[in-house]
Amino acid sequence: xxxxxxxxxxxxxxxxxxxxxxxxxxxxxxxxxxxxxxxxxxxxxxxxxxxxxxxxxxxxxxxxxxxxxxxxxxxxxxxxxxxxxxxxxxxxxxxxxxxxxxxxxxxxx
Numbered sequence: 001x002x003x004x005x006x007x008x009x010x011x012x013x014x015x016x017x018x019x020x021x022x023x024x025x026x027x028x029x030x031x032x033x034x035x036x037x038x039x040x041x042x043x044x045x046x047x048x049x050x051x052x053x054x055x056x057x058x059x060x061x062x063x064x065x066x067x068x069x070x071x072x073x074x075x076x077x078x079x080x081x082x083x084x085x086x087x088x089x090x091x092x093x094x095x096x097x098x099x100x101x102x103x104x105x106x107x108x109x
Contacts, residue, residue, distance in 0.1 A: 001039070001080040001081060001082060002080070002081065002082075002083065002105060002106075003041060003078055003079065003080050003081075003105070003106040003108075004078070004079055004080075004081055004084070004087040004090075004103055004104065004105055004106060005076055005077070005078055005103070005104045005106055006076065006077040006078075006079060006087070006090065006091045006094065006101050006102075006103050007073060007076055007101060007102040007103075007104070008073070008074045008075045008076065008077070008094065008096070008099065008101050009071040009072065009073055009074060009099040009100055009101070009102065010071055010072065010074040010096065010097055010098065010099035011070060011071055011072075011097070011098055011099060012048055012049060012072045012074070018097075019097075022095050022097055025095035026094075026095055029077075029093055029094055029095065030043075032093045033077075033079060033090050033093060036086065036089055036090060036093070037082065037086070038079050038080060038081050038082075038086060038087075038090045039079065039080040040077060040078070040079055041078040041079060041080060042076075042077075042078040043075070043076065043077045043078070044075060044076055045074065045075040046072075046073055046074055046075055046076075048072070049064070049072040049073070050064060052064055071099045071100070074099070077090075077094070078106070084103070084105070087103050087105075088103060091103050
């Protein structure tokens, strides 16, 4: 099956401030994804954008994120899905507080 990256973007808030129902829904996401016939290859959460290091053209290294945005890259799921429609179905299962997800097919190199 093809693999897709589901990139999660959210407003950054401390982990302690995430509502318990969102944390529970995150924990249950794996079961819901498997129930659709998909498979999680990998998943991870990101440290806050303030911990980022950015390298720009010419090799200039700066602390912090590349852009100032309302939403930050919060985490990623890599899933196997039958097709893009199935990957979208999986993406809709993830609990999003006020951000969104971006789904991209992975290249097979």
